[in-house]
Amino acid sequence: MKLTIERAALLKSLAHVQSVVERRNTIPILSNVLLEAAGGKLSLTATDMDLTIVEEVEAEIGAEGATTAPAHTLYDIVRKLPDGSQIEIAMAGENGQMTLSAGRSTFTLTTLPREDFPASTQGELPQNFKVPATELRNLVDRTRFAISTEETRYYLNGIYLHAAESGGVPVLRAVATDGHRLARFEMPLPDGAKGMPGVIIPRKTVGEVRKLLEEADDSVTIALSETRIQFSFNSTILTSKLIDGTFPDYERVIPSGNDKAMEVDRKSFREAVDRVSTISSEKSRAVKLALSDSMLVLSATSAENGSAVEEIEVGFSGEGLEIGFNSKYLLDIAEQIEGGEALFHFSDAASPTIVRDAGDESALYVLMPMRV
Known part of the structure; x- marks a missing residue:
């Protein structure tokens, strides 16, 4: 040679x-x-x-x-x-x-x-469809932060990709959860993806695909079976085994009766959470949100560091509410919202909260509260 x-x-x-x-x-x-x-x-x-x-x-x-x-x-x-x-x-x-x-x-x-050198395992990949690189990048970015790193629940160690329906329209949906938060992103179902099996793409594969997407501008061809998935870029082919497990019924986690809605400027909210959480203890990272008419008060206290309070004006009216969250999870979700406004739907202090981008219906986040 x-x-x-x-x-x-x-x-x-x-x-x-x-x-x-x-x-x-x-x-x-x-x-x-x-x-x-x-x-x-x-x-x-x-x-x-x-x-x-x-x-x-x-x-x-x-x-x-x-x-x-x-x-x-x-x-x-x-x-x-x-x-x-x-x-x-x-x-x-x-x-x-x-x-x-x-x-x-x-x-x-x-x-x-x-x-x-091991021979690559060939075999039929019956399902075949194309996804624009920008859409696939979006799909990965909006969900991968919620992938679980806990090895015992191995079926949560990846992104669950499947065909679904949203308001009667067929969509390609990606879901990731670690039990504390859930991220769901959907896009129009590509031609050829109808009837595809629901597959769990491992965390390492998701990371490698994301690196390759940095340089991809055209569409990416995805081929899959029930055990393997393949991503074809211009001159690169990435083939991976899938996680052999059953992804939980995530629909049951998404609450439907959350009637307290808060609209807040995403940037101001993210920065306020970041500042206040400086005080919260490394272990719990807890931040309390106290809601009343048009006002959100964020606070954190810790025995070793003291306390912090910050107020932000928000779009909210109705009965007040106090609820606690892990500040890192709040920041992760705020990071994914691309529009100017974030929309929170609360029920009560002990129930899951829904977070959305006010200007984009394609992504939905669910966050479990914590005691503060």
Whole structure:
């Protein structure tokens, strides 16, 4: 194998694939990236056995061939080479070593045979549809902060993606919850997504897809079965196993009788919560909201730090209410609201609260209160 490639092109592809590779591996081959040179292109593949990424990049191929090299080491070398470098990669003889040279720098890396690299699990992915990259980015951003990190309830460790109906209109809906808060986002159901199985996309896969979406401007093709999902970008294909579990009936958590509505300027609210929560203890992060006519009083107290109070004008009339929340959860939700106004629907101090963007119906958040 022999090829020449521009540093920027190789670095970009390596950045995508190496992040799938776990830092600690008991199986040596899983620390490596598979490099295949053929037909004017270099193909890079990395896997952790649950998640596989393949990316193709143009290169000048002197001799076709394939090998595997340590992913993180290779990425660090290319990252530290000067901008604009032309990189030459070659396999010399049968000694299992690969040389990488650029300018006056030469590196020799130990490789493992291409045959040792796990074959990607092929199989039919019957469902196939396209989603605009901007919409998919929105879907991930509006829900992933609520993914649970508690390993015992593994079925909550991802985003639940499924076809649903909203007001008689078919939608593609994403839901994530950690038991304390719930995030739901929906968009018009894409062509080809009707009848798709409900799937739980693992947290790591969601993170890798989000990184790739940073550079995607067109639409992303999603193909899935009941056990696997595949995201195809321009030159990158990410395939992942799905979480094998049943997502809970989230509809039961979304309250329907919350009759106390408060409209508040999102920016002022976020900043006030941030300021007041400086006082709250690291453990509870509790902030109290006291509502009365056109006024919201935010307060926090802690034995070690003292107390803080701030008032904001809001759109609210009716019977007053005092309710407590984890300030971090309030800030996470406020961060997702893109419009100027946030809409809160309360019931009482012990019941879940609904939060929405006053100007956008596509996202809905549910927040459990806490005692303060």
